[in-house]
Amino acid sequence: MNFKLTIAWLYPDLMSTYGDRGNIIVLKKRSEWRGIDVKIKEVTLESSIGNFKNADLLFMGGAQDRQQKIAGDDFLKNKGPIMKKMVESGIPALFVCAAYQAVGHYYKPYKGEPIPGPGIFDLYTQHPGDQKKRTIGNAIAELLVPIEFKGKRIVGFENHGGRTRLGSKIQPLALVLKGGGNDGHDCYEGALFKNAIGSYFHGPFLPKNPFIADWLIQKALTNKYEKPIKFEALNDELELNARSFIMEKYG
Amino acid sequence: MRHYTAILLGKLTFIITQFLHLGAGGTWPGEITLTIDPQILKRFSSQFRKGIIIVAGTNGKTTTSLMISHLLQSQNYTIVHNNSGANLLNGIASALVKACDWKGKIQADWGVFEVDENSLSSVIFNIKIPILSSQVKDKKLIIVLLNLFRDQLDRYGEVDVIAEKWKNVLQAISHQSSAMRDKSDITLILNADDPQVAYLGQTTNAKNYYFGISDPQHFLRVKEHATDSTFCLHCGARLVYTGIYFSHLGIWNCAKCGLKRPLPMLTDWNSPLPGLYNKYNTLASVSVARNLHISDEQIGNTLIQFKPAFGRQEEFDVKNKKIKLFLSKNPSGFNASLRTVLELKSSVILIILNDRIPDGRDVSWIWDVDFETIPNEVKVIVSGERVFDLGIRLKYAFDLKNSDASRLIIEPNLNIALKKGLSLTKENETLYVLPTYSAMLEVRKIITGKKIL
Incomplete structure (x- = not known):
């Protein structure tokens, strides 16, 4: 019997600013290359909750302020509360950039009212109010958690105006080696809650950090089939080269 | 004064x-x-x-x-x-x-x-x-x-x-x-x-x-x-x-x-x-x-007499083969170029990704380009400063669990990449090159032997 995996992709038409679908492509192919059947469920404004509440893995990507506002209400009232329950029950998830902000208690954009969030993550975000203060550039961080990856590096690109503060119920994901991280001051990047990862490394986070993709897939299958799942290592030579390039040039 | x-x-x-x-x-x-x-x-x-x-x-x-x-x-x-x-x-x-x-x-x-x-x-x-x-x-x-x-x-x-x-x-x-x-x-x-x-x-x-x-x-x-x-x-x-x-x-x-x-x-x-x-x-x-x-x-x-601007569908003769440049610097432009190149029945495509200031430092956008539309029989060579990022993107687009040099060639050196591209291109056919901005200037420099601008 092949393992089956259902991945819910939240707001692919709104929360997908800059190559975010790279994460979905990587999750799908890396699963398929190991003989796992994958189904991607695209969940957007008009989708019913039944469409994704049985998903095994969640992904939500980045957005511009306008799109984040359009998704905001539906997310708060409809999709967010279900996702909160799913994440609390151990369903693995990846939230990058604007999604990382959206799953907190609120996001205050550079103009207009704060957008309340469902509080899946114990954090809040404020925009300091000036485009010039955006944190932009190639970024590197050293993982603190998950514990099996402690000391391993993640690489990516960040481009955000918001500054995020973590509450007491959530762990920082990594230590900033290069870049701005959560709020530009506390040296932390991203957050981990149960099996859900949030990061400011935007867009295609997983392509250059494939071990995180494998970790998410493994957690999803372990949850679903209630037994430890082992699977073959893949040929990640290109990924290693791409990572070394970033670490040598920007590290 | x-x-x-x-x-x-x-x-x-x-x-x-x-x-x-x-x-x-x-x-x-x-x-x-x-x-x-x-x-x-x-x-x-x-x-x-x-x-x-x-x-x-x-x-x-x-x-x-x-x-x-x-x-x-x-x-x-x-x-x-x-x-x-x-x-x-x-x-x-x-x-x-x-x-x-x-x-x-x-x-x-x-x-x-x-x-x-x-x-x-x-x-x-x-x-x-x-x-x-x-x-x-x-x-x-x-x-x-x-x-x-x-x-x-x-x-x-x-x-x-x-x-x-x-x-x-x-x-x-x-x-x-x-x-x-x-x-x-x-x-x-x-x-x-x-x-x-x-x-x-x-x-x-x-x-x-x-x-x-x-x-x-x-x-x-x-x-x-x-x-x-x-x-x-x-x-x-x-x-x-x-x-x-x-x-x-x-x-x-x-x-x-x-x-x-x-x-x-x-x-x-x-x-x-x-x-x-x-x-x-x-x-x-x-x-x-x-x-x-x-x-x-x-x-x-x-x-009717219009000739393209430099790098925009610009054509060069190299012996009895042609090189055609399609400046491609963002997802929509890239998808449009790709669609045109495939309509022109290309058999070899060279894609070059740099991350200098005129190209944009952030190369995330390559994941929004529909490389999946490239048919099996087309060979792709990738090059440029971010050759490995592009390599990863195409590995997933082509569903290559293991590397396959008959489909995808990773060549960091642009000179060699161009040579490989030309050698794979048949006589009287065209090598299609899709570069980002600074890569386009580099390619032109290699082809024409002189710097422009």
Whole structure:
């Protein structure tokens, strides 16, 4: 019997600013290359909750302020509360950039009212109010958690105006080696809650950090089939080269 | 006095950069002139006898402004055009310094300037006053807005932020113009198929002229992913499309508030270059020409002889093979180039990704390009500074669990990559090259053996 995996992709038409679908492509192919059947469920404004509440893995990507506002209400009232329950029950998830902000208690954009969030993550975000203060550039961080990856590096690109503060119920994901991280001051990047990862490394986070993709897939299958799942290592030579390039040039 | 010093030093800089082949003639003379005399653009722009035409948009600026220049020249108008592709304030100032005499006098009818999306406001504010307050009644300011796609977010910021800036500057000048006299001095040439661009026409009281494509034959069957503005600018509801040409360009309307694509005044003209995006460039140029009362016959005769701008479908002969360059620097432009290259039955494609400032530091966008559309029989070579990022992208697009050199070749060295590409290309066939901006300059340098710009 092949393992089956259902991945819910939240707001692919709104929360997908800059190559975010790279994460979905990587999750799908890396699963398929190991003989796992994958189904991607695209969940957007008009989708019913039944469409994704049985998903095994969640992904939500980045957005511009306008799109984040359009998704905001539906997310708060409809999709967010279900996702909160799913994440609390151990369903693995990846939230990058604007999604990382959206799953907190609120996001205050550079103009207009704060957008309340469902509080899946114990954090809040404020925009300091000036485009010039955006944190932009190639970024590197050293993982603190998950514990099996402690000391391993993640690489990516960040481009955000918001500054995020973590509450007491959530762990920082990594230590900033290069870049701005959560709020530009506390040296932390991203957050981990149960099996859900949030990061400011935007867009295609997983392509250059494939071990995180494998970790998410493994957690999803372990949850679903209630037994430890082992699977073959893949040929990640290109990924290693791409990572070394970033670490040598920007590290 | 300062004015003359500025021009003198600007011109000397130009001569020096030319003489030493420094390759900076497109920006340095303007930069120096502007530093000494920040008002210089106003002094220059007031001298054009007929007026100024500005072309802005994410994709197609260079090709469109070149078409417009040719159309004007066909009417024996003299023009100044920043045809080096340098499209910030300093690039425009450089073109003007190069064109003026030592006293700063410009003898020309029209200024034709392609302008960077983010510089549109500062350029317009630097030229508008002399144009609008001029004693000559019929001087024109024509602003062509082609499209807005996501492009190098690290450099430009979000598309919405740019659209907001455009709206603000257009409102400011159209109000000022209509307060002073007839609003007809300013004409906006707008792409009706791009909701964000078309909406700008509603927010100002300038004269609007819309162009768009009305041919269901060109509709995409499946929607691409890289869509930027599929939500109503007015009320925020999801836009409904009768059909999409590419990205978010198409025949759109809002079911909630009734906002819809304005009826284009020009919908068809034979494009001299392949690719749907060139159809838009052609329509924009013809719209300008018609607004200047150039006859359709003359427009046709001029455009039929049109040769592409450098790097834009530019062709080179190498022994008995050809190399064709398709500058591709953002997801929508890349998808458009890819579609055209595949329609031309390519068998070998070289893709080059750099991450220098003109390319954008952030290469995330490659995940929004539909490389999955490349059929199995086409060989792809990847190169450039971010060769491995591109390699990863194509490995997933081609579903290559293990590397397969018959399908995908990873070659960091651009010289070798070009050689490999040519050796894989059959006699009398074409190697298609899709480079980012700085990669395009590198390829041209290798092929022609000399640096440009």
